[in-house]
Amino acid sequence: MKTVLFYLMTILSVGLLSCDRVEGLQPEEGEISKATAALIADRFPDAANVTFRTIDKDRLWEARFEQGAVSYYAGLQTDKILAVHRLLGSSVPDSVDRIIRSNIPVARTGQLSDYRQELFIEGDTETSRYRAMLSVDGNEYLVKWNFNSSASNGKTRVQIAMHEYSIFEFDTDVRTEPLPPALKAFQDRTQYVVVKLKTKVLDVNKMHFHFVPENRDAAMILDSEGVLIGSYNFIEGYNSFDELPLLLQVRLKYFGTQNYQTSVFSGKFQEDNNTGYRILTWSDTVTADFFFDQNGGWPSFSYALAVNL
CATH class of the missing domain: 3.30.505 (SHC Adaptor Protein)
Structure with a gap:
């Protein structure tokens, strides 16, 4: 905890x-x-x-x-x-608990807590989504969801996402605001020029910087210690689950994604004195994007799905 x-x-x-x-x-x-x-x-x-x-x-x-x-x-x-959160209680409503557990396999044996509503102010309009902490097997994750009643078949559609746990996140306009020191040092020692930045605040003095370099479409990830934990510059690519290192196969089975399609945008990277993996998989309803370190840990990931109720 x-x-x-x-x-x-x-x-x-x-x-x-x-x-x-x-x-x-x-x-x-x-x-x-x-x-x-x-x-x-x-x-x-x-x-x-x-x-x-x-x-x-x-x-x-x-x-x-x-x-x-x-x-x-x-x-x-x-x-x-x-960021602003409305604190709603220590546990989520039973109806939401059932939806999350029935659609995210790893959540079925976990505990959902710290129920919040994230508030967003857009002009005079306040919109929101919900979030909770998922604790399972000694790890803590962030689960977010929002409901949309405009599904094409008239049913309510719920969008659910699970990530590494963060207390809040925010975007930075890099044209007018300075880069965090760790990211500025990374930019200075590499050929990358940061043009977009989203910061996930994990805890005190612990952050993940999701940044898009100039002339690139996809984000890379640097932690607040200056370690590159996510890159797309692969030295080895994977096109199927069977091609993955055995340890990564075990990890994907843990998340229940072993039978998903493996994207060609999956591979092993070795850059800035660090080695890791990016594995992108999907099914008809789920997209899962994992960044693993060389020991099989998953410092950053996203697991997103949408279902009709």
């Missing part, structure tokens, strides 16, 4: 986050700035019991707070809110 989280700042009342009182705050080095703390008060003027935690020193923070009877979680950058 996740390490107990220690918050770096004491609980702040709504009054403390008002403009006048924020001016009086003197955060220590490594804590949140007054301007960043004020983002919560500006967006949620009735927020109470606000706490902050540093995720990446001088770059990223998280906040937890209440507004009315609802609890919230937010991911913050120095000048903007990156």
Whole structure:
């Protein structure tokens, strides 16, 4: 389970986050700035019991707070809110639990917890999807889903995705915002020029950077230690399940994808002093995209499907 989280700042009342009182705050080095703390008060003027935690020193923070009877979680950058979650409870509804377990084989023996609604603000429109933590065999994954009532046959369609666990994610406009230090160092020592970037925040000081290089269509993945964990520059390709290294066959069986089609976009990469594998498989309803390290671990993956209810 996740390490107990220690918050770096004491609980702040709504009054403390008002403009006048924020001016009086003197955060220590490594804590949140007054301007960043004020983002919560500006967006949620009735927020109470606000706490902050540093995720990446001088770059990223998280906040937890209440507004009315609802609890919230937010991911913050120095000048903007990156993500907002409405905290819905410790367990998911039974109806959702059944849908996830019946459609994701690895979830059948696991436990779903930390039920949340991800909120997105697009102009004056608020849209959402849901998420929960899946704990199984000592590992933690992220499961997301949303419902769509516009299926062609009139039935409700649910889209489900499972990934490595992350607490929030966000896009960066690399034209106007600086690259994270690890990714900037990678760009400086290689021929790649980053043109798109999505960051998945896994935990304190632990991130995955999904970036698209110039003149490329597919994203590569670098972790916050500067290790390249996902590449498409293969030194060896695979066209079927039987061609995969035995350890990877075992891993795919664990996820129940051993009978899926294996894409020609699967192979072994060896780049920037690291070796790994990208295996893309699919069935009629599921697309599964795995990045394995040379020991068969799966630092990054996606498992996506859509079903009609």
